[in-house]
Amino acid sequence: MNLYKYVSEKLNEKLGFDAKLETPRNREFGDFSTNAAMVMAKNAGKNPRELANEILPKIAELDFVESASVAGPGFINLKIKDDFLWHAVQSAATITQTTNPMVIDMDYGAYNVAKSLHIGHLRTSIVGDTFNRIARSVGHKTFSWNHIGDWGKPMGLVIAWIERLHPELPYFRDDFNPNTLVDYEIDADELNTYYPAASALAKQDPEFQLHAQEIKAKFQSGHPGYFALYEKFLAISLRTMNNTVQRLNILPFDYDLGERNAAKYLDPVEKILREKNMIYKNDGAEIINVKRKDDNKPMPPYMWRDSRGADTYDSTDLAAVYCRKQTDNPDRIIYITDLRQSLHFEQLFRVADMSGIYPYDRFEHIGYGTINGDDGKPFKTRDGNAAGLDDILDAANDAVTARIASTDKKLDADTIQMIALAAVKFNDLLHDVRADYIFDPKQITSFEGRTGPYVLYTAVRLNSVLRRAGEFEQSANAVEMNADERNLIIELLDFDRTVQSAFESRATDLVANYAYDLCQLINTFYHNCPILRDDVPADTRAMRLDLVQIAANVLTRTVDLMGLKIPKEM
RNA sequence: GCGCCCGUAGCACAAUGGAUAAUGCAACAGAUUUCUAAUCUGUGGAUUGCAGGUUCGAGUCCUGCCGGGCGUGCCA
Numbered sequence: 001m002n003l004y005k006y007v008s009e010k011l012n013e014k015l016g017f018d019a020k021l022e023t024p025r026n027r028e029f030g031d032f033s034t035n036a037a038m039v040m041a042k043n044a045g046k047n048p049r050e051l052a053n054e055i056l057p058k059i060a061e062l063d064f065v066e067s068a069s070v071a072g073p074g075f076i077n078l079k080i081k082d083d084f085l086w087h088a089v090q091s092a093a094t095i096t097q098t099t100n101p102m103v104i105d106m107d108y109g110a111y112n113v114a115k116s117l118h119i120g121h122l123r124t125s126i127v128g129d130t131f132n133r134i135a136r137s138v139g140h141k142t143f144s145w146n147h148i149g150d151w152g153k154p155m156g157l158v159i160a161w162i163e164r165l166h167p168e169l170p171y172f173r174d175d176f177n178p179n180t181l182v183d184y185e186i187d188a189d190e191l192n193t194y195y196p197a198a199s200a201l202a203k204q205d206p207e208f209q210l211h212a213q214e215i216k217a218k219f220q221s222g223h224p225g226y227f228a229l230y231e232k233f234l235a236i237s238l239r240t241m242n243n244t245v246q247r248l249n250i251l252p253f254d255y256d257l258g259e260r261n262a263a264k265y266l267d268p269v270e271k272i273l274r275e276k277n278m279i280y281k282n283d284g285a286e287i288i289n290v291k292r293k294d295d296n297k298p299m300p301p302y303m304w305r306d307s308r309g310a311d312t313y314d315s316t317d318l319a320a321v322y323c324r325k326q327t328d329n330p331d332r333i334i335y336i337t338d339l340r341q342s343l344h345f346e347q348l349f350r351v352a353d354m355s356g357i358y359p360y361d362r363f364e365h366i367g368y369g370t371i372n373g374d375d376g377k378p379f380k381t382r383d384g385n386a387a388g389l390d391d392i393l394d395a396a397n398d399a400v401t402a403r404i405a406s407t408d409k410k411l412d413a414d415t416i417q418m419i420a421l422a423a424v425k426f427n428d429l430l431h432d433v434r435a436d437y438i439f440d441p442k443q444i445t446s447f448e449g450r451t452g453p454y455v456l457y458t459a460v461r462l463n464s465v466l467r468r469a470g471e472f473e474q475s476a477n478a479v480e481m482n483a484d485e486r487n488l489i490i491e492l493l494d495f496d497r498t499v500q501s502a503f504e505s506r507a508t509d510l511v512a513n514y515a516y517d518l519c520q521l522i523n524t525f526y527h528n529c530p531i532l533r534d535d536v537p538a539d540t541r542a543m544r545l546d547l548v549q550i551a552a553n554v555l556t557r558t559v560d561l562m563g564l565k566i567p568k569e570m
Numbered sequence: 571g572c573g574c575c576c577g578u579a580g581c582a583c584a585a586u587g588g589a590u591a592a593u594g595c596a597a598c599a600g601a602u603u604u605c606u607a608a609u610c611u612g613u614g615g616a617u618u619g620c621a622g623g624u625u626c627g628a629g630u631c632c633u634g635c636c637g638g639g640c641g642u643g644c645c646a
Contacts, residue, residue, distance in 0.1 A: 022588070035588065038626070048626070072589050073626065110646090149646070285644055297573040298642040306644040313646050340640060342574070369575085369639090376638080403608075419608090431583075434575075436639070438582070442595095447608050449594040450583080457608050465605050501586080513584070516593080527601095527610045548605095570608075 001091040002500065003493035007032055007064070007080070014058055023494075030069075030077035031490060038074040048074025082481055085489050092492040093553040095499050097139035104142045105324045106132050108336035109253060112149035113237040114158045116192035117244055117389040119379055119439075120338065123368045126428045126563070128336040129250035130508045131366070133561045138503050143328050144251065146241070147320060148258030150234060152311070154195050156216025158233065159226050160208065161198035162186075163215075169229075176225030188236050213308070220263070220311075247393060249421060249563050262320035266311060269322050270304075272355050279304055290350040302347045317348050321358050332362050334506075339367030339434065366506050369436035371428075379439045396420035399445030400453075415567040419453050422564045426452030429512035429562055450516050452564065458519040458526075459559060459566045462552040465531055465545075472545050479539045484525045485547060491521050495554045499561070515558045522551050 008021040011034060019036030037052035044051060052070040059068045059076060064084040069077050108128025111117060128144070135142050163172050169184055170176055202209040219226040238256060245252060273279050278288050284307030291299040303314045324330060335345055345365040353360035373379040381387045397420040404411055411419075423444050430450070431437040447453040481489070495514070502510040530536050531544045559566055 020586080022586075024589075025585075025592070026589070029589070033588090035627095038588085042626080075589070112646090152646080154646090283644080287643070295573095299573095300643045303644055308644085310644090312644070314644095339575075341646085343641060344646085367575090372639095374581090407608085409606095409608095435583095436576080440582075443582070446595075449608095451594085451608085453608055454594095457606080461606060461609085468605060505586090509584090513593095520593085523609060524611095526605080530604060532605045569606075 001088050001094060001493060002096055002496040003080075003085075003088055003490075004032075004497045005096075006088075007078070010062055010064070011036075011059065014062060015055065024075075024077065027487065027490075029071060029075070030067075031080045033071075033075045033077045035075060037070075037076060041074065052076050082486070085486070085493070086481070089489045089492050089547075089550055092489075092495055092550055093557050095137050095496055095557075102140050102331040103328060104135055104140050105145060105328050105330040105333045106135070106142055106336065107145045107147050107320075107333065108132075109144075109146035110149065110258075110337065111146055111237075111241045111244070112154065112195075114191050114233055115149070115154065115195045116240070119371055119387040119389065119392060121389055122371065122392065122424075123428055123433075124336050124338075125244075125248055125250055126425050127366070127368055127433055127508050129248075129563050130429055130511065130561060131334075131336065131503075131506065132251060133563065134499060134503050134508065134511065137499060137557075137561060140503075143254045143324075143330070145255045145257065145320075145324070146253040147262075147317075148241075148256060148260075150237075151220070151259035151263055151316065152313075153212070153216055154199075155219060155230060156212040156214075157198035157202060158194050159215050159219060159229060160212040161194045161201075162229065162233075164208075171225035171229040173225055174223070176223075176228065178224045178228055180228075182228070184232070186233055186236055188240050191233055191236055192240075217310070244389065247390075247421075248425070249565060251563075257323075259316040259320075262316040262323055263311060265319040265322045265326075266315060269315075269319050269355075269357065272357065273304070276355060278351075278355060283307060288351055288354075290347050290354070292350075298343075299347070300343075302351050314344070314348070314351075317344075318351055318355075318357070321348070321352050325358055330362075332364060333358065334364045334366060336366045336368070339369055341365070342367050364506070366433060368433045369431075371439045372436055374438055374440055376438070392424060393420065395441055396424050396444060399423075399441075400447070403445075403447060409570075411567075411570060415570060418565045418567045419447075419456060419570060422452030422456050423447060424452070425562060425564060426455060426512060426515075429508050430516070432509050433507060453570070455515050455519050455555075455559060456564065456566055457570060458522050459552065459555050460568070460570050461526060462522065462548050462555065463566070464569070465526075465548050466552060468532060469545055469548075472542065479543050481543075482529070484521075484528045485544070488521045488525045488547065488551065491518050492550060492554050495558065511558060511561050515555070515562065518551075518555060518558065522555070525551075 004021060011021060012018055015036055017036055017040060019034045019039065022033050022035065024030060024033050037055055038048045041048040041051050049070055052074045055076065056068055056070065059065060059078065064080055066079040066081045071077050106128060108124045110124060111121065132142050132144050170180055170182060202212055215226060219230065273288065279286050280289065285303060286305040287301035288304055289301050303312045305315065306312055321333065324333060342365060349360050349363040352358040371379050379387055381391060397416060400416045400420045427444055498510055498514040502508060529544055531541055531548065556566065
């Protein structure tokens with residue numbers, strides 16, 4: 001139930017005017033207000049307050065309006081009838097389904113083979129997952145694509161590194177037989193050290209660098225030994241990625257297909273580009289000019305092949321678009337990546353459009369800001385290294401464990417993990433996606449106030465009341481409601497609208513902020529309005545239990561959109 | 571140089587062009603005969619970077635400046 005939309009439509013219908021409904025910051029002004037009179041006054045050449053007073057009787061005719069009054073420069077403030085609110089709030093947890101369902105491809109995650117996840121993967125995973133859940137909840141069909149880095153230069157480096165460690169392995173022989181069983185196992189943690197080590201060496205040692213490039217070229221053109229080795233560590237990486245997905249409690253990706261898969265589509269894409277004469281040679285590279293006459297910004301060419309003749313990030317991304325068009329035929333393709341890739345995506349969208357592969361206006365890039373340390377620079381661990389995703393989750397886990405140790409609570413490991421994860425994810429979702437934010441481990445681990453644990457705690461309290469109440473009858477009518485109950489009901493009725501806005505404006509932070517606002521009202525209600533106590537009249541108890549149930553339903557849905565799990569106790 | 575993003579209290583962060591700029595942390599003062607005190611209530615703390623403009627109304631839109639971040643052909 002989207003109360004805002006309902007009131008807005010009824011009001012506009014009644015006035016025959018497309019007025020904008022507002023929710024006053026100060027609840028004392030009313031439940032809603034409209035600036036209709038102020039807007040109309042201009043055309044009518046009348047005083048806004050005068051006009052407002054003329055409209056007032058019409059508004060009072062609406063059956064859900066308790067009272068309406070004129071205030072300030074000409075606002076019309078409305079108060080909704082309690083009966084109506086009570087009726088409406090029964091379906092507060094229902095999300096209105098879109099009348100125009102789309103197929104949406106979402107590209108987020110972008111994990112890498114043989115390279116552990118770092119803090120940079122946090123936002124794409126968390127925001128991407130929540131946005132995916134939001135899109136699905138309003139009725140769209142989505143496909144999530146984890147566009148894995150599993151094909152390019154890093155693969156050459158990793159293979160070269162393994163050759164350096166174990167030159168005796170048969171994979172490196174040109175006559176390697178793919179049916180050979182090789183007794184070689186790689187430890188997942190150790191594998192994650194190979195790429196950084198190889199990359200560092202390549203920078204110092206041109207010979208190693210060259211060798212890795214040769215390996216990459218042979219690998220991509222089908223060297224059986226390299227490929228067999230690749231499949232070995234690919235499997236390990238995929239397992240590691242899967243562990244991360246589970247640890248983060250994000251939905252499984254519909255496709256774990258990245259650059260290697262996209263590379264299969266390079267030929268048909270190149271054919272299209274050549275037919276349209278889009279590819280030019282320049283400085284040894286093959287490029288596509290995407291500059292427009294009216295561009296007033298830098299617009300470098302799209303790099304189809306680099307000067308060594310190798311495929312690039314640019315070419316596989318375009319091929320991936322082609323692939324998605326073939327497989328899902330999506331109405332929209334939405335990328336959720338670091339903001340710094342904006343130019344790349346602008347170029348990609350232009351090339352896709354120019355080549356007729358996919359239209360420009362159906363692409364979207366949601367760019368998120370950087371996670372910074374308290375010095376305002378990209379977050380690093382204390383030893384100066386880029387923080388690993390697991391380091392962050394471990395730190396949160398430790399903090400929760402320490403917090404519990406200081407109380408007489410006893411919580412199991414699963415519960416601790418749920419709380420720690422909520423702390424990290426909620427903090428990430430709380431911030432405007434497009435802005436940088438400061439990641440403060442101290443703040444993350446304080447668990448007071450506007451935090452994930454606060455939200456979980458609120459849900460746990462509600463569930464606890466319901467559990468203790470046992471079976472109860474639904475109250476038929478609302479008894480008179482007090483301010484705490486009424487405020488909570490109004491907020492509950494804002495759930496549907498919040499989810500709709502979050503989807504429409506691609507703003508996952510709206511959901512997180514809503515969750516917090518809702519929890520504040522729930523806790524105030526919980527504190528001021530006893531439910532199961534002996535001195536509470538039966539009809540009041542029934543009504544409050546209903547309210548608790550509805551609040552629990554709405555909060556559970558909200559928490560679910562953020563991919564958090566509610567523990568039994570905490 | 572050019573382009574994009576950002577500037578709100580000591581810190582962090584919010585505000586569909588609307589009314590007294592919301593909230594958290596930190597500080598101080600309170601609340602538990604109660605369903606979980608990871609809670610609740612209150613106090614102090616803001617010339618919304620600066621200067622103009624548009625508007626009945628600007629933190630929000632426009633212009634200029636100051637400050638910061640990022641991007642700007644072979645890294646992804």
